[in-house]
Amino acid sequence: MRKSNPKKNLSLCELAQTAMMLEVCCKEKPGNVDRCHDYDDTALEHFLSSIILAHDALSNAENFVSRDDFERGTAGLACLAGLRPGYPPEYRDDFLSAGIGRLIYDAVSDTNQHSGGNTHFGAFLLLIPLIAGRGIAGAKELIQRTNVSDAVLFYLAFGLTSVRMNESDDMDVNSPSAIGDLRRKGMTLYDVMEYSSANDMIAAEWVNGFALTRKFADALIVSGKGRDAIPEVFLRFMSEHTDTFVVKKLGADAGRWTMETARDVLDGKMTSEEFDRIFLSRGINPGSLADITIAGIFIALLEGWDWDR
Template identity: 25%
Template sequence: MALAPGLVATLYRAACLAELDALKPGNVHAFAPGHRMEVADFVASADASAPALAQAGAGVGARVRGGVAATMRTVGQNTNLGILLLCAPLAVAAERGTGPGDVLARLDKADSAGIFAAIRLANPGGLGDSVRHDVAGAAPDSLLEAMREAAPRDRIARAYVTDLSDIRTIGLPALEAARAAGLDAVWCTTAVHLAYLRGVPDSHVARKHGRDMAETVRREAETVVAGLDLATRPTRELLAFDRSLKDRHINPGTSADFTVATLFWDALAAAGANLDPDARTRRATP
């Protein structure tokens, strides 16, 4: 079943806002601001980027570039590059009535140019330089080749060459388990975020603070979560972890990006999009 662009835009915006409502240690959320950003910046970003993300007939690259450009015009800073990179293949898949793996397998030179342009516009911190496929240079003919090279150090790049495997193996199972445990929607979102935070080192933390710190944060999250029952709504404990991360200027932004994408995938599937993870043979994990 193919979904109408207007519905895709509505579900994308709803996923962005739902992520902001949840307590996500280290990120900006309704319980606490952080990193010189407020919830209002992300709400405005969702509103601004939704039309481009759901643009009828557009490819992945055009949607990401359009969403980033609209966001930069509106809030003047990068708030959603990672979100758009993860959500654009889902939006295209939902509109075409196919799976995201098929969309990713068909990325072309135009998609590569659009995404490299979006990255330059957003200018995310901690990218460093790459011997090949540096975003300051010309976009490569094969976006997947560039993503495959970056995959060992970046979970979003890895998502492009593994058919969004982290969403399928971490995010969606965590969301299902949280619902089965009777958690309300807000705490289900927190559960998804914590699953990413404790499951894999956060790429944004690694870029800004190094891989050792990313692994330290992962272990800290694992320790915090081990002693919590989210059914009790442990706001005090999670806010203490939130303050600890923000006091160290640590923002696990990749975990937040994957949380939005997980909610978006779930909403699209509930609306009838065919995003069955078993619909095609998976490419090997790099």
């Protein structure tokens, strides 16, 4: 019989890192890096490395207090005091003025220390406000109070990754005029997410109150299972929601095919292993759903779900 030690109360940072670990260490999670297979250029170890390297940014998110509260004198922003030596000096004022955007930039920068490319950019867009807000309700308030500097640092963070974006978009982060356009239009980070929400399910989470995150967490909680519920809920979500990362990378037809074929797996017409092999052969990676999976696991853990049952 296994001895059970009393469980300590984990910090929000530890819960977030646990969520990231559980997502990537799943079995039979079609199309994503997991314990069963790597990609040619990104391995399980790259994801695990990023989880470790994200600690400081996630911990700072846990200790974050909005700048409005700070300016009212009701709390401090010790986690964002001072500037890191590596910050681009021309954006000094933005780093001093930003909150959520700076935390996102730090998380992306800190995890950009290996050759595995982008591993958790979308996850950080969800986890940072969810940690800072102590859950969904607080996150919804915080994101409404982001400013232009938050948007600028989000664009800088985007530039550190290889994340793909619709090339025809007039708010393309790779455009030399992008940050100037942000300032000219006075767009906050919430505004940027709202603008992108029609074609990006991570941005849509900011606008719709983290609806899919909530739905994923609820599905885990009511499953009556531990970590084995994660790939089951993931596959069900894939059958119900078009992954916008797949659409951006390979087009709308690939997005529809992914959703429809996931339904075939649920109906027993194809095995999960077969589905995964086709994904790998076609280079299909449902990455946005993986990010929502992480956020959903985090909220479930925050609300008492036991992954280790």
